Amino acid sequence: MRLYEYEGKEIFKKGGIPVPQGSVVKAAEEARRTASEIGKEVAVKAQILGGRRGKAGGIKFARTPDEAGKIAQGILGMELEGYKVNSLLVEEKLNIANELYMGITVDGENGAPVAMVSAEGGVEIEEVAKRNPEKIASGLINPLYGIRTYEAINLVRQIGLTERTLTSASRVLCQLYQVFVLNDARIAEINPLIITNEGNMVAADSRCEIDDNSLFKHPEYKDLRIQRIENPWEREGAEGGVNYVDLEGNIAVMANGAGLTMSLLDTIKANGGSPACFLDTGGGLSRERMKNGVGLLLRKARADQRIKVVLLMVRMMISPPDAVAEGIMEAIEEVQVKTPVVAVMRGRTPYQERARELLENSAVILCPGVEEGIREAIKIAKE
């Protein structure tokens, strides 16, 4: 899950990385008060989970507390890059001598953390990588040992830092690596890392993402992840333990397994059909998860008249067929919608035979294979 800028700065601060003085506010009056406490020029920054807010008018500067209040009034509630602004970060405006970039991410190909630094901060690192690759230095880190001080020094030296900035930048890089590890981050990025006129390093922005598989170690984020999903159907899916993504078509599709679900969508498209969603229940199905998944699609079909048919495919490798069939029937019983349900039950013998037997006299249209199921769903959708 992605963190807001202010949350990233909180974990930076805990890790010893200097951040500007400031706090997060949700109302204009609070913004005014915070600016007055800071007692100098402030930056008012929209807190959203994506997009380029600077260019879109999401970052403004105020000379006085009253001005900060007015600016906050203007930004709060705004829609920025598709995100509604519910909170702002009000913090001291920094005097900037120089801007750097620093980030730790995961290199999938090598399966290791990679540290990146650049002398050109404040712009997207991908752009710098395209335009001036020589301005970036990067190195893989052995996750068993963590970053070593000399590795950090070598990296920042490569982007031209010397003397005091060399040692202070390498210290921040080591601290950032600790933040990355302690928070089980996928990404921990400071862009820009400001060098002030006084020669101090300050993290002016943060971009952090926590690994979803590690949220059990971070109870403070666990519930937030689901609350922050903006699409209500996707949120309902996450609450029910399934992965739902909204699409535009008229065939609601569900399967157990991401690859299988994606390949059904592709195959439907390749045969002239149009998927309305992606719903992956994940493996090792229980009756409850099955019911949550089917129920979600049926409620969606009831709410969205475009959806003409629901296609379910379950490949039972270890999922118990009784739980699968009962979950389907209970959802149909509970939601009560006329949308036809096409079901393909496949997998281990005797699981597939058992699931088919249980569904034989139910409301679903049973098809023996993927091809038959997809063709049937497309046919119904076109009627």
Added chain:
Amino acid sequence: MAIFVDKDTNVLVQGITGKFGALQTKLMLDCGTKIVAGVTPGKGGQTQFDVPVYDSVQQAVNKHRVDASVIYVPAPFVQDAAFEAMDAEIKFTVIITDWVPLHSEMKIKAYAKGRDTRYIGPNTPGIMVPAQTSLGMISPSAVMPGSVAVISRSGTLTDEVASQLSEQGIGQSVVIGLGGDPIIGSRMIDILKLLKEDGQTKGVVIVGEIGGTMEEEAAQYIEAQFNKPVVAFVAGRTAPRGKVMGHAGAIIMGERGTAESKINAFESAGVSVAKTLWEIPSLLRKVV
């Protein structure tokens, strides 16, 4: 032996008394897998389906010849279980468990580096050599012995593709799920290098998906050095950008990881790319 395992492979199950471990141990025994021991700390001295259970991997390998281990322990304990298998010098490990923390995956990868050991997973359905052995959950009814190797990033899709092949009379030398996560033990290229030398394998089906660069890397290798016919399928052609499609690894970020990039890479390497699942067997017949 095709690759990694065969009917004579002695298997250890880590997490043998847990809910999934116990269920799948039963299913593997039904496939004829030679499970010689299991491990669950605190349950040493018990048995599970007549298989002796030990408190540690070292105890098990002291008593039995162990060629491979299958890990079913819950995600928070997977890192330690994998280290334990590698420290006991087990040469091949299958990590079935899903939802393994990313930082654990990186550490396991680093731990295995430089050791004489291989692993597949995490988040994999495992490996099946039809009519010989199964380390994981691939359905025995989906497979039949033959000469086509199936390599896949997915779970249920692996099983489905094997079924599609078997239903058309095309048998498999080995069926391998690599795992759906961004960091896995063996990448497609690693498996292809082994299949190149495998006398039993005459052709390969690669089931890829969006995200990462594993398919592009495999395509480059095929073009340069792989001499057996390959058919590929790439799941996620129609997936929207920036959305994780179920697997943590299945996401298109910017220009990276798109289906087009993978399909183009395969096609320029001379690999036939199937547009639908049921096209895979017919394309394969044309090339094998």
